[in-house]
Amino acid sequence: MASATSTTSLVTLDTFRAAQERIRGVAVHTPLIPFSLPGGSSISAWLKDESKQPIKSFKLRGAYNKIAQLSDEERRRGVITYSSGNHAQGVAYAARAVGAKAVIVMPSNAPEIKKQATLALGAEIVTVGPSSSDRKIKAEELEREHGYVMIPPYDHPAIIAGQGTVGLEILADIPDVDLVLAPVSGGGLLSGTAAAIKHLRPEVRVLGIEPALAADAEESFRGGSLVSWPAEMTTRTIADGLRTQSLGDLNFLHVRAFVDDIVTVTEDEIREAMRTIVRSTPIVPEPSGAVTAAALLFHQDKLLPAVKAVAVMSGGNVEPEILKQVMES
Incomplete structure (x- = not known):
């Protein structure tokens, strides 16, 4: 975990808890759905199904x-x-x-x-x-x-605090979770989830997952400074919700302070993860939501020594034609 940032700009645990109370009755405490991994994996995994929100997204x-x-x-x-x-x-x-x-x-x-x-x-x-x-x-x-x-999409403390309620729910439902995976685009979900979890359980590993075709967050994380990718690169991925060209400034501060690593997945892995989710769970994911499952399925070497893992399935607003193409390919 990086620590090269001032704590004065970081969202506090009290702020996350206040957000949780504020959104209660509007946003849903979403369920954890068991997700079986192949090959006798030692990891017990769950998908946090944010498609159960009223707008089918976190x-x-x-x-x-x-x-x-x-x-x-x-x-x-x-x-x-x-x-x-x-x-x-x-x-x-x-x-x-x-x-x-x-x-x-x-x-x-x-x-x-x-x-x-x-x-x-x-x-x-x-x-x-x-x-x-x-x-x-x-x-x-x-x-x-x-x-x-x-109302910024990610680069604001109130947005980060709201998205971080995902992390509070995960800890409430599986107190001994030791790995949490969250998609990353502008960074609101990842930075909020990681910060909320680390405030309470600093030993839990939190990883960001993004498409290799839109890996600006990984490059920023590895290099220690914020980079931006051109739109003609990030728009190549099927994961339309993860095409943002750069992390937000405040999000990057949180990522550096609280996130342990960022892992990228390929387009084929995202598609196969979508197919696996549809065939083995009641969830119908959008591509952006399936990236965390792709990491569970294809990059376990980067996840170990995890025992109990939760992957945030961030949304289910998939175009019917895209879903049809993925399932038939």
Whole structure:
């Protein structure tokens, strides 16, 4: 675990616990589903099924934690964010719950299922180019022009605190867990989950998992400084929720302080993990959610000496056509 960061910027255990209380009754305490590993593996594994959230993704946790803390005046102004889909739904759902207008800047290559779900929650969508920088720039422009309140997708303490409630739930359900795997894109889920767990159980290993085709987080982690990958590289992966070009600044601080390693998985491994999950559990994962299962299935050498492992299955908003192609290949 790296430790080259000031503790003053890090989300505290009290803040994670406050977020847990704030989202109670809105976000779901999601179940752990047993996940059998092949070849007589010594690891007992579970998938934490975030597709059981009302928006079928963990993103509701952070979005609601942030929006629930807005003043009445801020709610009247409305909120804005930028997202490829799951955070879009989280913000739309949370904004509707508190009676605020939501505007979402989405990339042109966002899955149609995520666009339609966002519209169904009452949000207004603005479409831009495929890169994550495009949508961030446009959202900030609209924020200035209309006075909306920005709800960042990952680089904010309230977002990190909300996503970190995943870690608190894992420890509550399996107190003797010794390995937790979380997908990593902008870093909200990984940084929050790792920090919440390490505050309580510093001996638990927490790993980030990302596609090899969008491995900016691994490069940043290995090199010790934040790097960004161009959109034409990160958009190659089937895992549309993990195409962010760089970790957030605050997320990277948490990753360096609390994360033990970052492991990458191939596109074939993600697809095979999806097939295995569908065939052996009641879960239907999106590609981004299957990366942790891919690590369990294909990279156990990097996970040992784990005995009890939990892999966060971050979402189930998969395009029907993508699922059909994966299952038939």
